[in-house]
Amino acid sequence: MAFRDILEIEVIGGNGGDGSMSFHRAKYMAKGGPDGGHGGKGGTIYLRAVEGVESLERLLGRRIFKAGTGNGGEGRLRNGADAEDIIIDVPVGTTAFDVASGKVVADLTTPGQMKMVARGGAGGRGNSVFASSTRQAPRFAEIGVRGQRRRIRLELRLIADVGLVGYPNAGKSSLLAALSNANPMIAAYPFTTLSPILGVVKGDHDEVRFTLADIPGIIEGASEGKGLGLEFLRHISRTRVLIYVLDVAIDPVRELEALQNELRSYDPSLLENVALIALNKIDTVDSDVSMMVEDELAEFGLPVLQVSAAERTGLDELRRALFELLPSRELWAQTHGLEVESDEIVVPPLELELREEVQKDGSTERIWLVTGGGFEEKIERFARHLEDAAEYLSGLFKRQGLYNALRRVGAREGDTVDIGGLRFEYFDEE
Incomplete structure (x- = not known):
């Protein structure tokens, strides 16, 4: 086998399964409560250092590693199964770099050492968890989170004294x-x-x-x-x-x-x-x-x-x-020692940008563009049921401080708030 000490591959974590929007149905119960189960977790991809492998040559035949999607939730509170993880065996001494950022993803120096390189997405929650005293029949559920996707460069660095x-x-x-x-x-x-x-x-x-x-x-x-x-x-x-x-x-x-x-x-x-x-x-x-x-x-x-x-x-x-x-x-x-990228999920900081658009009637609409803070990801998770989930999301954003942040930067009642393309009117409730 030829010696190969550098190789680029693409790793794709599995998507989380979607949560179920379901209501209990029985012969003598026409309108049962919500009973949608949660989606399963998507598969995660790991690198594992093994002895007896002297080169990256064995990986040449497969440049894309994609983990499976978690199963969707079902009615009667049945949760979807998690997808299987993928473990890629590489020689001891392999360092993995994120091609886009150049940061170290993994530095594997001991046999058996493992490091996650593509995180699987979390499963979506079924509508059963969104029921409350004021929301007894939630007609929405979460979509599973997309798995992490990136290209990594594997470099074999000999473990020699x-x-x-x-x-x-x-x-x-x-x-x-x-x-x-x-x-x-x-x-x-x-x-x-x-x-x-x-x-x-x-x-x-x-x-x-x-x-x-x-x-x-x-x-x-x-x-x-x-x-x-x-x-x-x-x-x-x-x-x-x-x-x-x-x-x-x-x-x-x-x-x-x-x-x-x-x-x-x-x-x-x-x-x-x-x-x-x-x-x-x-x-x-x-x-x-x-x-x-x-x-x-x-x-x-x-x-x-x-x-x-x-x-x-x-x-x-x-x-x-x-x-x-x-x-x-x-x-x-x-x-x-090399500084290795953390496994923690980093939420980008909240940013609020005011834009003014001239309407057909000559009036000016004030639009606040919201990025970061995790709000776009929350919108994406309810993409299939946005209209039904709008009230829940509005309350969630208020509890998480978005309204206070808008108030501090000068938002006025009637301004438009844009999060990932979803627009709604801002109301100052104080």
Whole structure:
């Protein structure tokens, strides 16, 4: 299976079922009371992080995920059934972004972790709940709420403790193989590793270990989308320690400057990570040359360790240094965690705008346009029975402070109030 670490999908939560408008009927009861049941909840869509899945490739055949609609309510107070939720399994390390807003929807870093990405709509209430001493036969019920719909971008970011960063042919694959149990394909390719490769580095005891990732080689201009750089720079974002792998024989000072420039262009915070320099291939130069290069690299303020993956020189010192430098996951998460979008439903603030329209007879009509505050959504839920529900809605809007808000901004008796296209006359009852 090919490695794929970015994918866009559309997720659509199910609509809530409609509430029922029904009245009890019996042989000897011509006019029974309202007995409409409530609609069921629409299905919600979740992402779930699972182990054993290394790529987003398995989702390629299905780009749209739509949950079912809740069943409608029925007479005799029978409620509709809820629709089933949909769970989309993705690899551990997947981050989901809302395409429209760019905000993080989910950041899944542990197996079994789940996050809602498209909320199912609530079911509509049947007419039985709207009965009162003054409204004994309500001829209206609620429509189910529409499910949430959006496009999300899935990005797989490797869950690796330590990342190897370097240009092609710096010897990263060889170093990964020498330090860990990974078996990457190693050859003198002039380009790069095509997929990130993970290995496990063990300490003195088996329970002490960390994961090491060979991040595909970066070329100059990677942060601008050249080569494969942009596709793989995101994998560095979760690593707690960076190892800059430099070829001692190919101007390592310039290489390190260029690597840090690419990281800075992509995400300046990457340069704040704990890091060290692995000066590789020291077996190819004289010792005085490698010492001179080490002195030059000291100006960057990072530990420099001379190694040879081919000769397995300096690997024990490098392994010990990594265990000493590795910050705890908890400490790293406090400073590098992504801010994830809240599941709470945010109601936009109430806004009142006065417009004046000239009528055919030359008179001017004052119209207050009402947006936000949840009032448009309430109108929508009674769209099929607006005339019958008008009295109920008027009382509801008054209780929720709409009339007071209109009075404060200067509404006058006889003004028109427009909520989602529904217009009614404003009366000042004080």
